[in-house]
Amino acid sequence: MDKLDNEINDLKGFIADLKADRAAQKEKEKKESWTKYTSMSLVFIAVLAAIATQWAGKYSSRTLVELNNSTYDQAQASGEWGYYQANSIKQNLYEALHEIAPKETMAVDSKGSDLFKTKIAKYEALKKDQKEKAEVLQQQRDEAKAKALDSSKHGSGMGMATSIFQISIAMGSICLVTKKKWLWYLSLLLAAGATWQMVSVWMH
Template identity: 35%
Template sequence: MSGHGFHVHGPHDHELEHAVQGAHDEHGAGHGSGADKRMTNQIAMFTAVMATVGAIFGYMAGATQANAGLYKNDAAIKKTEASNQWNYYQAKSSKQNLAELALELVPEPRKAFYQEEIKRYKSEKAEIKAKAEALEAEASEWDRKSDEQMHQHHRWAQATTALQVSIALAAIALLTRKKWLEWAMFAMGGLGVLVGVLAALHV
């Protein structure tokens, strides 16, 4: 913590610090070939870029996961409201059935009343059914949105993981000076960025 507030380490900060420190040590000591210095600078720059991109991807992974949870909750609310409407519909159906039974049993002067009651129940049931079906459609849409956000979350998480692996490879490449590790670092970083692009495109 500094005098200006808190300093929070991100998931890639330690690797980045090691890479940059390695670059400084290389220049300060004045040892090694020009190729080694170029490799050190290249890896340090790569690590800084991947750490920044990885932080963005990590944020997006968290945001889409939170959205998926919120949308699933909205879907559950709509399903409950739809269930309540269907229960209301069933209650109206029961009353309609009783009115139809009464229509058969009451004297002629009372039949007109029950005929109107049956007509009213049918009208109310139609309105209730339409509302229940609309609520079910809304619930299905919220479920679809939740699934879409969760799919994106997995994509962002995959991209973040690939970038973390690329940074780990960068640290190993910096220590061992193995060229193939540097190429593996670039390949894994490129894969991570590609998956991040797929996530952004909702693929």
């Protein structure tokens, strides 16, 4: 009989311990229920980080495209200025020949004088056309450089936002391991700062 009583008491003790363990487990789960929200926030932050990374890549691509356009326009403008210089030399040569040609010959042979004047006028017109083209190309070059600089600034801003998002995710991950709630708050604060940075880049 005593043996049966002892077994019943052991069983009661075991059940009491089991109930206590379950109660402690529930209490622990209740205290750490905030970790579910931490995990959800990390997923959301990761999505924002992916968006920022994608936009940083787009801005970098735009920067490269505009720098290529600027280089191309500069090369074209240099070519036009080269033609301008060549025609200027030819025009100066005809002007010099016209000056040193004997006046008597020019007076007798008006065709020679007209030829000089025609050539000089031709090179003057070519110079004017090439100057206009070169100036347009230089303006396009400057516009492309300005766009490249603007895209570079935007890309740098998005890169900064991406870095802050990554730090935020790291903080949140450490928080889940260490169960320190203040790290989660710090992670959210960093994510808010990165979001503000990202929106600021978009708005400007």
